Every structure is written in structure tokens, then in C-alpha cells.
Amino acid sequence: MCFFFRTFGTDNNNNMKHKKLFIALAALLMTPAATQAQQLEGGASINGFFDNSEGDATYRRADTFCGTHLMPTITLSEKKGGKHHITAGYDLLTEWGAKPELGADGIVAYYEYNTPRLKFLLGKYPRRKMQQEMPDYLVCDSIKYYRPMMTGFDFQYVGSNGHLEVFLDWTAKRSETVREQFMAGIDTRFVKHNIQVGMNAYYYHYANERGGSDIGHKPHDNTVMHPYAGLCWQQAGPLDSLDIRAGLLAGADRDRATDNKWHTPIGFLGEVNAVWKRLTMTETFYAGGRQQQYGNRGFGQYYWGDTYLQSPWYSRTDIYYTIFDDHHVTLKAGAAFHFTDKGMHFNQLLTLSADIGTR
Numbered sequence: 001m002c003f004f005f006r007t008f009g010t011d012n013n014n015n016m017k018h019k020k021l022f023i024a025l026a027a028l029l030m031t032p033a034a035t036q037a038q039q040l041e042g043g044a045s046i047n048g049f050f051d052n053s054e055g056d057a058t059y060r061r062a063d064t065f066c067g068t069h070l071m072p073t074i075t076l077s078e079k080k081g082g083k084h085h086i087t088a089g090y091d092l093l094t095e096w097g098a099k100p101e102l103g104a105d106g107i108v109a110y111y112e113y114n115t116p117r118l119k120f121l122l123g124k125y126p127r128r129k130m131q132q133e134m135p136d137y138l139v140c141d142s143i144k145y146y147r148p149m150m151t152g153f154d155f156q157y158v159g160s161n162g163h164l165e166v167f168l169d170w171t172a173k174r175s176e177t178v179r180e181q182f183m184a185g186i187d188t189r190f191v192k193h194n195i196q197v198g199m200n201a202y203y204y205h206y207a208n209e210r211g212g213s214d215i216g217h218k219p220h221d222n223t224v225m226h227p228y229a230g231l232c233w234q235q236a237g238p239l240d241s242l243d244i245r246a247g248l249l250a251g252a253d254r255d256r257a258t259d260n261k262w263h264t265p266i267g268f269l270g271e272v273n274a275v276w277k278r279l280t281m282t283e284t285f286y287a288g289g290r291q292q293q294y295g296n297r298g299f300g301q302y303y304w305g306d307t308y309l310q311s312p313w314y315s316r317t318d319i320y321y322t323i324f325d326d327h328h329v330t331l332k333a334g335a336a337f338h339f340t341d342k343g344m345h346f347n348q349l350l351t352l353s354a355d356i357g358t359r
Contacts, residue, residue: 039077043357046070048350049145055338055345059296059307062345065145067095071126073108075359085112087125087359091149108149112359119156124149131156131163131187136316137249137269137284138200138224140306147171152182162190162198179217180207183304196232196245201225206302218257220302224291225250226269236274243273249286249309253293265289278322280334287313311340320349329354 048068055062073089089108094100110123121129127148152168165187174180185202206220228247236242249269254262267288274281291309292298299307308314320334330353338345 039080039082041075041077041357041359042073043075043355043359044070044072045355045358046352047148047354048352050350051141051145051347052349053345053347056340056343057345058342059310059340060338060345065142066097067093067145069093069148071108071358073358083113083115085114085359086110087112093146117158119154119158121154122152124151125154126150130154130167131158131165132189134185134187134200135226135271135284137286137306137309138202138226139304143300143304159190161192162188164188174207174210176210179209181205181301191232194231194233195229196243197229198245199225199227204302204304218255220256220294220298221252221254222298222302223252224305228269228271230271239274239276241273241275244271246270249288249291251289251291251293253291255294258294263293265291265293267291278325280318280320280322282316282318284316284318285314308338308340308345311342313341315339328356 046068049065051065053060053062053064069091071089071091073087075085075087077086078084087108087110090102091106091108092100092102093106108124108126110121110125112125112129113120127133127144127150130150133144150167150169152170154165154167156163156165167185167187169183169185170181171183172178172181181204183202183204185200187198187200189196189198202224204222206222208217208219226247226249228245230243230245230247232241232243233239234241247269248266250264250266252262252264254260265288267286270285272283286309290312291305292303292307294303295310296307306314306316308316315338317337318334319336320332323331323333325331330351332349332351334349336347336349
């Protein structure tokens with residue numbers, strides 16, 4: 001449960017313009033002329049999270065994250081069962097105990113091309129549309145809570161034995177006060193006869209503001225790669241599924257404003273995931289060079305992975321119980337235990353996910 005700052009737009013005039021534009025778009029899509037030849041669908045999703053942490057704060061401070069994302073959407077498709085879809089909506093985050101704010105950050109708008117083999121997304125779309133969720137050691141939990149949307153494009157190929165995904169997430173536009181930032185990544189996994197191989201990797205570029213050197217900042221480059229191999233079963237004795245992976249976690253980290261030197265920590269990363277009925281347990285273990293060379297000052301900027309990887313070894317155990325899970329609604333409760341060279345940290349979690357008619 002890493003710590004992540006979320007900022008909201010505060011320009012009331014711009015916010016009002018965005019609201020009027022969205023209302024006009026929704027009204028246009030619902031006119032009879034627009035719906036005669038196309039398929040128009042409305043939907044909504046709600047995602048709630050409660051995540052409370054305690055314990056040693058050397059690598060991560062104790063905190064409580066709690067809130068609810070409500071996202072109504074309208075999707076226009078070329079026809080029922082067609083390949084082309086345009087979706088517009090709004091993602092409203094209400095943090096418990098805080099006043100909700102409507103800003104440009106919440107606008108959802110994307111194009112989706114969808115076939116059994118190929119998928120392409122362009123615009124601002126939910127992170128859950130990736131083929132598989134990025135693990136916490138690459139994009140940690142609090143970033144997923146507060147930035148569940150991606151802005152850019154995502155190309156996916158799905159074959160009979162696996163998938164290949166390439167994406168670009170443009171996270172900040174360059175201005176006089178904001179540094180240009182983007183993440184470019186790849187995710188792939190192939191399975192044959194219970195043997196799996198794959199890789200997660202991304203490059204994050206944290207560039208200058210407009211004017212760059214006049215402000216005194218220089219770009220930061222951060223690359224993280226995790227190639228792995230392992231075994232997986234849908235049934236393994238009494239278990240409903242068992243997934244075992246082992247591989248390397250390698251970083252390439254450079255701050256051009258300080259030493260302008262590449263730091264290349266590398267270590268072993270192993271994972272075991274077991275599911276038995278409603279119970280899920282995941283063990284993740286890392287040992288090797290300290291990742292994230294420049295420490296917590298880079299988190300939420302050029303570091304998006306779990307800050308516990310700054311330790312020379314790290315063991316994380318997640319235990320979840322699915323309270324209920326039907327076609328539309330999933331409710332889970334769990335706990336995570338983190339062990340490092342400095343001690344133990346743990347957090348308790350409750351998550352709710354509900355989708356009605358969303359793509």
C-alpha cells in the first residue's frame with residue numbers, strides 16, 4: 001500500500017466547460033438519429049476500497065486509504081456485436097470524509113476496437129481493460145486506487161496460448177509548471193502444457209517543464225523488467241488453481257540532475273498464488289540489489305512500484321477471502337503482511353467491485 005498523491009483541477013471555468021461538453025455529447029448520442037444504425041448502451045461501475053496499514057515505516061509510512069469510484073458511461077457501437085465502440089463517461093472519486101470535487105481528471109473518453117484476437121484502445125480508459133493487472137512491484141496498490149485510468153493507447157493480441165500487450169500511458173502534459181511524464185510498457189505471457197513464460201516491463205520518462213534547465217530540473221529515466229518462467233494448473237489436488245513463477249527483477253535508473261549515472265540493481269523474484277474455494281493466498285519474495293535508488297522522493301513520479309523493493313530482501317504474503325462473487329458484484333476482505341530487513345508492516349483490506357452494463 002504505497003502512498004500516492006492525487007490532485008484535482010481547480011479551474012471552475014474549465015470544469016464548467018467540460019461538464020457542458022459531456023452533457024452535449026450524451027444528449028447527441030441519445031437522439032433517435034444517432035441510435036437507428038448503432039447500438040447505444042448505458043452502464044455504471046462502482047469500486048470501493050478500504051486499506052489500512054500499520055507497522056514499521058522505514059520504506060513506507062502507515063496510512064489509511066478509503067474511497068469509492070463511481071463511473072457512469074455511455075457506449076456507442078456500430079451495431080450489436082460490432083468491432084468498433086466509442087465510450088464516454090465520468091469517474092467520480094469520493095474519498096470518505098472528504099468533499100468530492102468535479103474536475104477534468106475524471107473525464108472518461110476512449111475508442112475501442114475489439115475482436116477475439118485483437119484489441120486496441122485509444123483515449124482515457126480503465127486500467128482493468130489490460131489483459132492482466134500489473135503486479136504491485138511494478139504499479140503498486142495505492143496508484144491503482146487513485147489512478148485507475150490510463151491515458152494513451154493499448155494494443156493487445158490474444159492467441160490460443162497467451163497474449164502480447166504494448167501500451168503507452170501519458171501521465172502528465174508538459175507546461176510551465178508541470179513536467180512531461182509517460183510510461184511505455186509491454187506485458188506478455190504464454191502457457192503450454194502447464195508451463196508458462198512471460199515478461200512485464202516498462203520505461204518511465206520524467207522530463208522537464210517547458211523551459212527545462214531554466215527551472216533547474218533535468219529528466220529522470222527509470223526502466224523495470226521482470227522476465228519469468230513457471231508452472232500453472234487450473235486444478236492441483238484440492239486447489240482450484242496454482243500458479244508458480246520465478247524470474248529476475250532488473251532496474252535501470254538514472255537521474256540526470258544529480259550523478260547522471262545508470263544504476264542497475266538486479267535480483268531474484270518468486271511468486272506463488274493458490275486459490276482454494278473462496279480463499280486466495282499469494283506469496284511474493286524478492287532478494288537482490290536495492291531497487292529505486294533515489295528513494296521515496298521519486299514515488300508517484302518516476303517510481304510506481306512497491307517502495308519495499310528498496311530493501312535488499314522483501315517477503316509479502318497476501319490472504320484474501322471472497323465474501324461473495326456473482327456476475328456483477330465482487331466483495332473481498334483480506335490482509336497483507338510485509339517483511340523486510342527493518343521489520344514488519346501489515347495492512348487490512350476490504351474491496352468492492354460492481355459493474356452493470358459497462359464494457
